[in-house]
Amino acid sequence: MSFLSMKRFQRALTLGALVAATLTQPALAEMKGLEIIAPASPGGGWDQHARAAQQVLQNQGLASGVQVSNIPGAGGTIGLAQFVTAKRRNPAILVGGQIMLGAILTNKSAVTLDQVTPLARLTGEYTVLAVPADSPLKSFDDLIAKFKADPGSVSWGGGSAGGSDQILASLIAKAVGVSPSKVNYIATAGGGELLASALGGHLTLAMGGYSEFQPQFQAGKLRALAVSSPSRALDADTPTLKEKGVDIEFANWRGMFMPATLKPADKKAYDETIKKMVESDEWRQLLKQRGWVSLYQGADDFAAFLAREKQDVAAVLSDLGLAK
Amino acid sequence: METLAALGHGFAVALLPYNLMWCAVGVTVGTAIGVLPGIGPALTVALLLPVTYGLEPTSAFIMFCGIFYGAMYGGSTTSILLNTPGESGSIVTAIDGHAMARQGRGAQALATAAIGSFIAGTFGTLALTFVAPLMVKLALLFGPAEYFALMVLALTTVTAVLGDSLARGLASLFLGLAFGLVGIDMQTGQARLAFGVPELLDGIDTVVVAVGLFAVGETLYNAARFRFESEEILALKGSKWLRSEDWSRSWRPWLRGTAIGFPIGALPAGGSEIPTFLSYLMEKRLARKPEEFGRGAIEAVAGPEAANNASAAGVLAPLLALGLPTSATAAIMLAAFQQYGLQPGPTLFDTSPELVWGMIASLYVGNVLLLALNLPLAGVWVKLLAAPRPWLYAGILVFATLGTYTLNNNVVDLVILWAVGFLGFGMRVLNVPVAPCVVGLILGPMMEQHFRRALAISQGDLSVFVTHPIAAGLLIVAVALALGPFILRRRQRRASAG
Amino acid sequence: MTTGRTVRVGEAVFGGGLIALGAFIAVETAMTPTLAARAVVGPALFPYAVAGCLAAVGAALLRESRSAAAPHAQGLELDFHALWLVAGALAIQFFTLEAVGWIPSAAVMFALTARAFGARRWTVNLALGAALAAVVYVVFTLGLDLNLPLGSLFEMADAN
Incomplete structure (x- = not known):
């Protein structure tokens, strides 16, 4: 493994070897010249998933010569549109997720997920609601009491407008009997910027993927009030929303899509390949390192899930006035 | 003292021949990708991440840091020589750097950029070593109100680039602000002025506008003037070394740029352009010959380049001290930590001291290697300008379009580049300065977002900008800087009249 | 050729254009329906x-x-032929980039631009442009695993 990666590494660095070095790969690989498209800039979740899949597919001998391309923009809808319209010689997989579903609606995208074939749901991240360690809000109940008394006084920080975090905030508001349009939602670029505003106490609470916040919980800088997972498997000390009487189970999922023109026989073959990928030890190891939770579903289950999810997201966004 | 011992241990790790080699590889790759427009350190580290799986974590991070710092050094090269800034942090460098290059002082511009980067990188790393936790504590004090005030302060930079006509300078600024409106409004998710073009939903990229106004606009203008005006481009006039006057005019800007760059770099939402703007403004205000600014003043290259590099060191402060990724590169580095099973976050210094201190030590080493690599290269790069002019300009366009296309792999950006290039041509014909437009485009959207966030959190109470001491202080400085020159001039006039 | 007077006309057009742009932004903003989501x-x-x-x-x-106070009061001569040549070169590139690929389209742009600046030898210009574009292609696509377009025309032909 490390020999192979060293070889690839040198290829990437030394220009002299470029022309000559076409890597010889095992002949049994069934996906040749696969292109994985991450509809986002390098560094984000979709890009990391694309590159993780590239790494595991190649190392497990499931595919060869896998390329990752970034086509960023507009919540993934530019990458999606490009994916649907471009004619390609090689097989291609598009990485996407819940945010893309929302972006299609809010951006009134001409291309939707109906024009691609769902291949697999891979992972998901459960959302956690967190407050600074010195916040007077000690529990989820404190938060909801304050929110009900004066909705505007609670600033909910999270990712982009119409994205997963705002959707969850609206669902919670609805569940506790406050109009979603009263949520004082502060959209940020997420990541470090959001965490910094939360740590600095500039927001009442911050919402984001559990794994991203976990180090701050461990260091005692932020306090988790509730998490959107079905059980306490992630964190034994933090109650789930369900335990708190808010009947919501919510994951920011990520998955893979292929072109609509995919033949049924090929679809089955790719479905098998991805199944082998997620069942490999290397993939499991990788999920553990990155703090991603496996929510694997094969092509058919994923298609059914997607149909339901589409309706749910559309309903929330129209409540917010972000989509019709 | 504990820190010194840990750092000493870090040097022992970084100076192992094996790690030294990876550091050298990193800085070379970093310089190369910095010179190539359109790709930055984030993409490069992302590309190398799966490939470095077999490496020791420490070696991999030493290489990544080399790439990160190297890209900052290389970024100024295309700005100075080709007027084509590849990333937003080196836009300011293009203004005076390219003017110097046309006068045959390209080697000096590259040299002051390289030495300034070295000084800033070294002092920035020192600050990272000793005051990172303190800096981060200060950075967390910044909320939306404080950021808004900082943006207003940075906006006063336009007073330094307005040119001779207030109306024309402001026209350029407002055009930039108008460009900044395009795209999805972050707070509501509503599209503004995007006309149903999906590629416009994320807004118009600042690099596209800067390259369009600077490189393409100027190429169009020069093509139209070529027959009538034999404008001279000198590859090298006189020595390629810095004269003693250059040294004496550069060293203060290097230090001041560093002092501005590091703390702002440590701010989670500071943005890499802000320190370069503020440094330019400061140097112009302090310069003995402010009239040279915009026409090739060496201070205007030395200061912003140092600020850019120091802010790169600042970006690492929240990453190492708190595990907060505040830039795309930092986000990738965070993923890299995870790939090696390390827990980034407030405990990183305790759980993996060898890695963290090895990395910090490698930053010092990398800086030395980068200076050794880039100073001699300055003399080589300027030879590019000796190319016959038809080919030089054609080459500039090749690089301008290359950088624009590779930003998003999208042809729409090339169409925008073309249109903005025409605008830049028109502005040159009418003597409208182009720099305020870029300043407006960069600062406008950030200002608006922070302003509205601040008011959303305060529920519409405008007093947040006055009651928060940091915000109020920054706003007062901004007002003083904006109005100061006018009041001063009026007083002088009155004095000379009386 | 442009005289001082046309530059002044240009400035008037610029001023008028800014007013029009302002009016356009105002109208466009007024026409956009506001969303229900709360915002102070x-x-x-x-x-x-x-x-x-x-x-x-x-x-x-x-x-x-x-x-x-207009600039260039004594006039500013402009060679519009060269200007359109460069503008056309850029336009050809963005129209053809994805179909014929990076190397040919960048080479043509290079040659046209060089011509606009007075280099008359087409073969030399084209060859130089192609060489520069090819070096860039090798560095980016092979060296850095990035995708500069090879050209969909060629890719299709290859597939059949």
Whole structure:
């Protein structure tokens, strides 16, 4: 493994070897010249998933010569549109997720997920609601009491407008009997910027993927009030929303899509390949390192899930006035 | 003292021949990708991440840091020589750097950029070593109100680039602000002025506008003037070394740029352009010959380049001290930590001291290697300008379009580049300065977002900008800087009249 | 060829254009339906402010164009033939880039631009452009695993 990666590494660095070095790969690989498209800039979740899949597919001998391309923009809808319209010689997989579903609606995208074939749901991240360690809000109940008394006084920080975090905030508001349009939602670029505003106490609470916040919980800088997972498997000390009487189970999922023109026989073959990928030890190891939770579903289950999810997201966004 | 011992241990790790080699590889790759427009350190580290799986974590991070710092050094090269800034942090460098290059002082511009980067990188790393936790504590004090005030302060930079006509300078600024409106409004998710073009939903990229106004606009203008005006481009006039006057005019800007760059770099939402703007403004205000600014003043290259590099060191402060990724590169580095099973976050210094201190030590080493690599290269790069002019300009366009296309792999950006290039041509014909437009485009959207966030959190109470001491202080400085020159001039006039 | 007077006309057009742009932004903002989501300061405030500023500075420029303060009062000669050649070169590139690929389209752009700056030997210009584009292609696509377009025409031909 490390020999192979060293070889690839040198290829990437030394220009002299470029022309000559076409890597010889095992002949049994069934996906040749696969292109994985991450509809986002390098560094984000979709890009990391694309590159993780590239790494595991190649190392497990499931595919060869896998390329990752970034086509960023507009919540993934530019990458999606490009994916649907471009004619390609090689097989291609598009990485996407819940945010893309929302972006299609809010951006009134001409291309939707109906024009691609769902291949697999891979992972998901459960959302956690967190407050600074010195916040007077000690529990989820404190938060909801304050929110009900004066909705505007609670600033909910999270990712982009119409994205997963705002959707969850609206669902919670609805569940506790406050109009979603009263949520004082502060959209940020997420990541470090959001965490910094939360740590600095500039927001009442911050919402984001559990794994991203976990180090701050461990260091005692932020306090988790509730998490959107079905059980306490992630964190034994933090109650789930369900335990708190808010009947919501919510994951920011990520998955893979292929072109609509995919033949049924090929679809089955790719479905098998991805199944082998997620069942490999290397993939499991990788999920553990990155703090991603496996929510694997094969092509058919994923298609059914997607149909339901589409309706749910559309309903929330129209409540917010972000989509019709 | 504990820190010194840990750092000493870090040097022992970084100076192992094996790690030294990876550091050298990193800085070379970093310089190369910095010179190539359109790709930055984030993409490069992302590309190398799966490939470095077999490496020791420490070696991999030493290489990544080399790439990160190297890209900052290389970024100024295309700005100075080709007027084509590849990333937003080196836009300011293009203004005076390219003017110097046309006068045959390209080697000096590259040299002051390289030495300034070295000084800033070294002092920035020192600050990272000793005051990172303190800096981060200060950075967390910044909320939306404080950021808004900082943006207003940075906006006063336009007073330094307005040119001779207030109306024309402001026209350029407002055009930039108008460009900044395009795209999805972050707070509501509503599209503004995007006309149903999906590629416009994320807004118009600042690099596209800067390259369009600077490189393409100027190429169009020069093509139209070529027959009538034999404008001279000198590859090298006189020595390629810095004269003693250059040294004496550069060293203060290097230090001041560093002092501005590091703390702002440590701010989670500071943005890499802000320190370069503020440094330019400061140097112009302090310069003995402010009239040279915009026409090739060496201070205007030395200061912003140092600020850019120091802010790169600042970006690492929240990453190492708190595990907060505040830039795309930092986000990738965070993923890299995870790939090696390390827990980034407030405990990183305790759980993996060898890695963290090895990395910090490698930053010092990398800086030395980068200076050794880039100073001699300055003399080589300027030879590019000796190319016959038809080919030089054609080459500039090749690089301008290359950088624009590779930003998003999208042809729409090339169409925008073309249109903005025409605008830049028109502005040159009418003597409208182009720099305020870029300043407006960069600062406008950030200002608006922070302003509205601040008011959303305060529920519409405008007093947040006055009651928060940091915000109020920054706003007062901004007002003083904006109005100061006018009041001063009026007083002088009155004095000379009386 | 441009005389001082046409430059002044240009400045008037610029001023008028800014006023028009301001009006356009204001109208476009007013026509966009506001969303139900709560916001203390909505997405319309800044566009209106920018529109107002543009109109004001446009008016100031219009006034200035009638006074003597216009730039290039003695005239500015422009070679529009060369200008259109460079503009056309860039346009050809973005129209053909994805179909014929990076190397040919960049080479043609290089050659046309060089011609606009007086280099008359087409073969040399094209060869140099192609060489530069090819080096860039090798570095980016092979060296850095990035995708500069090879050209869909060729890819299709290859597939069949």
